[in-house]
Amino acid sequence: MNSLINQSFRKKFPLFTCKLKSSLAVIESPSVFLVERERKLQNVTPFDPFQFFNEHRKSRHCTVRNTKVMHTHLLKSAALHSNIFVANSLLGWYCRCAAMGDALKLFDTIGQPNVFSWNIIISGYNQNALLEDSWKIFCRMHSLGFEPNEITYGSVLSACTALQAPIFGKQVYSVAMKNGFFSNGYVRAGMIDLLAKNCSFEDALRVFHDVSCENVVCWNAIISGAVRNREYWVALDLFGQMCCGSFMPNSFTFSSILTACAALEELTIGKKVQGWVIKCGVEDVFVGAAIIDLYAKCGDMKEAVREFLQMPIRNVVSWTTVISGFVQKDDSISALKFFKDMREVGEEINNYTVTSVLTACGKPAMLDEAIQIHSWILKTGFYLDAAVGAALINMYSKIGALDLCELVFREVGNIKNLGAWFALISAFAQNQNPGGAIEFFLKMLEQSVRPDKFCTSSLLSIIGCLNLGRQIHCYTLKTGLVFDVSVGSSLFTMYSKSGCLEEAYQVFEKILDKDNVSWASMIAGCTEHGCADRAIQLFREMLFEEITPDQMTLTATLTACSVLRSLRKGKEIHGYALRFGIGKDIVVGGALVTMYSKCGILELASRVFDMLPQKDQIACSSLVSGYAQSGYIEKALLLFRDMLMSDLAIDSFTVSSVLGAIALLSRSGIGTQLHACITKMGLESDVSVGSSLLTMYSKCGSIEDCHKAFYQIEKPDLIGWTAMIVSYAQHGKGAEALRFYELMRKEGIKPDSVTFVGVLSACSHNGLVEEAYIHLNSMAKDYGIEPGYRHYACMVDLLGRSGRLKEAESFINNMPMKPDALLWGTLLAACKVHGDIELGKLAAKKVMELEPCDTGAYVSLSNICAEIGQWEEVLKIRNQMKGTGVKKEPGWSFV
Known part of the structure; x- marks a missing residue:
């Protein structure tokens, strides 16, 4: 067939070859056109366009200049307009050298383009990422009534996939089905790929199952689509179905399945797939990289390195996979060692390699290595890559060097690099610097850079100001980001942390997915x-x-x-x-x-x-706390000992629970041993542990050790200060308690209701009546805290100790709340001390009315009457106790 076509071309262009020789001398590579300047004109071989284009189909000399020279000479002959093969070949050359404007002009001059002409121009636009033009050409082809073939449909579906335009793709597929291509594997594979890459995996499965698949390309498309959509078990199931048929998996199939096994950390299944790869002999560099990734994701870096060393050919993917594996295992030293080896062998390094290495250096102890890698990146020019710039900022963020984060951000220099903005805002967020995050968020808006969902979510995660949070909420409503699930979640979490639960719920309800x-x-x-x-x-x-x-x-x-x-x-x-x-x-x-x-x-x-x-730290801590709170002190201590022996991490919650249990035992010896253990673990400065320690020492009666434990706390909070005030008050050291209260106020810590119980108790022990009134009034006036029963009980106790019993009675009667048995019982105890019979009887009567079964009230009133010799009243009270069934419990002691 070729010889017949060659003969026809020689008959049509006998004179063209004579004119060609002189012009070809200006072409960059004349040898490409099989012309030798030394030949004499009479010895020149006649030019055969068909043979020329056929032989130079994959020529590296396909430049715009060469193509235009060829175009010029073909225009001087009748070849371009009379033979569609020549026109299509020249059109292909223009597409290959990315001269799509010239290609379109040439295409428009073809009188009767065939389906190959249309395919060449559509593929050319695809190859040069001019995807919208590819779609327009297809629409033009369809409107002119040209009949596409499977290559046309496949190319256009590929363009729709890259455009993320599933609607257009569905229209193309509908036309293909209408024209009888519904069973064509190439077309179906293109549609499956389009749907899978545009988050419609269920539709992709439906297309796959429409017709029984007779093409391995379709199987590969649906399996890779499942992996892309994280439907890893579906991918493994499809692979099983494929293997049960008569289809032999290829390297592409095995790469996808190994990726699924790695994601699932299914090492057993992965090893079986690897065995099949060896049996089929289809292992290439990509399958090898997937095997390495499998072992790395499953934590077996020793086997991953062994597979890497056995690879006959290693590329940048395999090197990067090993480095990433060590990063995932938190083995930064090995990751950097492999990076050094990679550079020494002269292997190509891409941005994925660099970002993995930067992640390895993201530790405070590796600041020197981080700066060295940063210098290398500046030297090699990788800092111009957006992903590398963002990774540099993330690295310094994890190190805690926010100044270097800003330096890198300025080095990147491209204000439109959204990744760098996000990395910087996240750096401030991770280092609990809301001021810096807000400042750069506002700068983004000033530079007309639209924050994306990642930037917005990061900022919302650290906002403590409700007013600012609401402003950002308005921004998300304006830009439509509020409908994104990550932004919505950050928004309602922000409202929740601010105590606005209803607003949080309203945002939550508006999240669609x-x-x-x-x-x-x-x-x-x-x-x-x-x-x-x-x-x-x-x-x-x-x-x-x-x-x-x-x-x-x-x-x-x-x-x-x-x-x-x-x-x-x-x-x-x-x-x-x-x-x-x-x-x-x-x-x-x-x-x-x-x-x-x-x-x-x-x-x-x-x-x-x-x-x-x-058993992890949380489960152990929960059970220790449960035992301690339920009074099973011995079990709590034994489990805590087991935690220590198992080298489990001990947190402040666990230690506080054990200290609470020891406080119930009043066993200072065990508490001292635990204090030594806490000091060894470095938890003595923790505020919750320190507060529990001083409470434990207080209940054991050692106020000096309370004082020492308090000053070991790095930054005492309200609980720590209050515990110290209450401890001093309980031990009769009212002056020291009040002094600590004043120190707490100077530190800018606002007291709560428990703090005031300690303060009023301290006033009671020191007989400071006027000061107690001042503090009681200060609760509501200065801090908005309404006094409760315990506060009023402290005041009654203070007035009773001071002998001001009538004032105490008046205080009780003028309270803004109804007195309870505790208040009248406190007054009754004071009446017993000061021998006030009448008021004591009144107080006892009130207690008996409120709590008829309160033994103490009966006993106190009986004792008062006995002390003044009213034995008839004593007998009457004892008979009353028998009538109500109240019994005095006998006293007992550990001693």
Whole structure:
């Protein structure tokens, strides 16, 4: 066939070859055109366009200049207009050299373009990323009535995929089906790829199952689509179906499946796939990189390195995979060593390699290495890459060097680099610097750079000002970011942290596609703000919407059950977790232990704890706290000892729980031993541990050790100051308690109701009546705290100690709330001390009315009467006790 065509061309262009020789001398590479300047004119071989284009189909000399020279000479002949092959070949050359404007002009001059002409121009636009032009050419082809073939449909579907235009793609596929291409593997693979890459994986599966697949390309498209959409088990199931048929997987298939196994951390399945790869002999550099990634993701870096060293050919992907694996294992030293080896062998380094290395250097102890890598990046020019610039900022952020983050941001220099803006704002957020984050967020707006969902979410995560949060909320409404699930979640979390639960719920309701993170955040927010019932209701709504809860959601709901002490609901959620196979999850298990402990069912808490495959810090701490709060002090201490022996991390919550248990025992010896252990662990400066320590020493009667424990706290908070004030007050050191109260106020810490109990108690022990009145009035006037029964009881006790019994009675009668038995009982005790019979009888009568079973009131009144010799009254009171069934409990002592 070729010889017949060649003969026809020689007949049509005998004179063209003579004119060609002189012009070809100006072309950059004359040898490409098989012309030798030394030949004599009579010896020149006649030019055959068909043979020329056929032989130079993949020529590297396809430049715009060469193509235009060829175009010029072809225009002088009849070849270009009379033979479609020549025109299509020249059109292909223009497309290959990216001269799409010239290609379109040439295409428009072709009198009768065939389907190959249309395919060449469409593919040319695709190859040069002019995807909209590719779509327009297809529409033009369709409107002119030209019949596309499978290549046309495949190319246009590829353009629609890159354009992220599934609607256009569906229209193209409809036309293809109408024209009988519904079973064509190339067309179907293109449609599957389009749907899978545009988040319509279910539609992609539907297209795949429409017709029985006879093409491995379709299988590869649907499997890779499943992996892209994180449907890893679906990918493995499809792979199983493919293998059961008569289709032999290729390297592309194996790469996708190994990626799925790596994501699932299914090393056993991955090894089976690797065995099949070896058996089929299809291992190439990409499959090898996927195998390395499998072992790295599964934590077996030794095997990953072994596979890497066995690879006959290593490329940048395989090197980067090993480096990333070491980064995931937090082995920065090995990652940097492999990077050094990679540079020494002269392997190509891309931006993925650099970002992995920068992640490895993101530690405070590796500042020197980070600066060296930064210098290398500046030297090699990688800092111009947007992803590398953002990774540099992230690296310095993790090191805690915010000044260097700003320096890198200025070096990047491109204000439109959204990744760098996001990295910088996130750096301020991670280092708890809201001022810097807000400043650069405003600069973004000034530079007309629109913050994306990542920037906005990061800023919202650290905002403590409700007014500013509302302004950002308005911005998200204006830009439409409010409908994004991450921004919406950050918004309602911001409102929740500010105490505006209703506003948080309103934002939550407006999120269209709520995920597990948003549900868990809202449930946790309700629980934290005293709406645990609402949290349980939200969990029910989540189930009604057929959303499967994950570990995080179940943990948040179990916390709500713990707050409510709702054993029944907690058991229901426990059953739900067991049903879905996550009942033994470490996080869920810890929450279950906490729930059963808070509900007082320590037997079930212990059983759940024993069933956990791995005991972590949270589960152990929860059970220790449960034992301590329920009075099982010995069990709490034994479990705490087991934690120490197992080298489990001990947090402040665990230590505080154990200290609380020791305080109940009043065993200062054990407390001193634990104090030494706390000092060894470096927790003595923690505010919660320090407060628990001084409370423990206070209950053991050692006020000096309380003082020492307080001054070990790095930054005492309200709880620490209050604990110290109460301790001094309880030990009769009222002056020291009041002095600490004044020091606390000078530190700018506002007291709470518990603090004032300690202050008023200190005034009572020192007989400071006027000062006590001043502090009582200060509660509401200066701090907006309404006094409670305990505060009024302190005042009555103070007045009683001072002998001002009538004033105490008047104080009780003029209280803004109805007196309780505690207040009258306090007055009764003062009457007994000062021998006021009549007022004592009145106080005792009030106590008996409010609490008829209060033994103390009867005994106190009987003792008062006995001291003044009113034995008839004593007998009357004793008979009254017998009539009401009240018995005096005998005293007892440990001594």
